[in-house]
Amino acid sequence: MSALYELTITRHIAAAPDRVWQVMAHRTDEWWCPVPWRADTSGWERRAGGSAATTMHGPDGEVHEHGGVFLTWDEGRRFASTDAVTADFAPAGPFMIGIWEIAPEGQGTRYTARARHWTEEAMRQHEEMGFAEGWTACADQLAALCEG
Incomplete structure (x- = not known):
């Protein structure tokens, strides 16, 4: 088995899984x-094989x-996407596979x-791009929306 080069952020959110x-x-x-x-994320097609295209807009x-595309969309539990292919399954990147999941x-x-x-x-x-800081900030923003 090949090595798993994974970075992870996790946190408890004080809200029910359905809300999260x-x-x-x-x-x-x-x-x-x-x-x-x-x-x-208006271009997202929330299903396996659907577009995961995202545009980020900076303050300046x-x-x-x-x-990218969604590899899975398990309603109520997790979704995963990759930039290794585009929405028409043309090879791209690759940089990573992202997995976002929740559990009670x-x-x-x-x-x-x-x-x-x-x-x-x-x-x-x-990591050098600021993974920990950026993804932690996103988790904090998610928690604030869910707990508010």
Whole structure:
């Protein structure tokens, strides 16, 4: 088996799994990237094989487009996407596979976000890009929406 080059963020959210899923899956633009950046996920096709295209907008006019497809969409539990292919299954990147999942935990929900990379070098690059800070900020934003 090959090595798993994974970065992970996890946190407890003091809200029921149904509430967390609703916000996580259907209010994505509100938490998907750290403020003051904003995300446009209007091109998402929430199903396995569907487009996971996202556009990130920065506070100084930056625009970063991210293509990809959903590998799975398990309603109420998790979704996973990759940038290794585009929506028409043309090879791209690849940089990572992202997995976002929830599970009941006590009176709330355990949220886990994973970034799996093809190489250790790509994983280290993602760390240096600010993975921990960025994905933690997103988890905090998600929690605030769910708990508010």
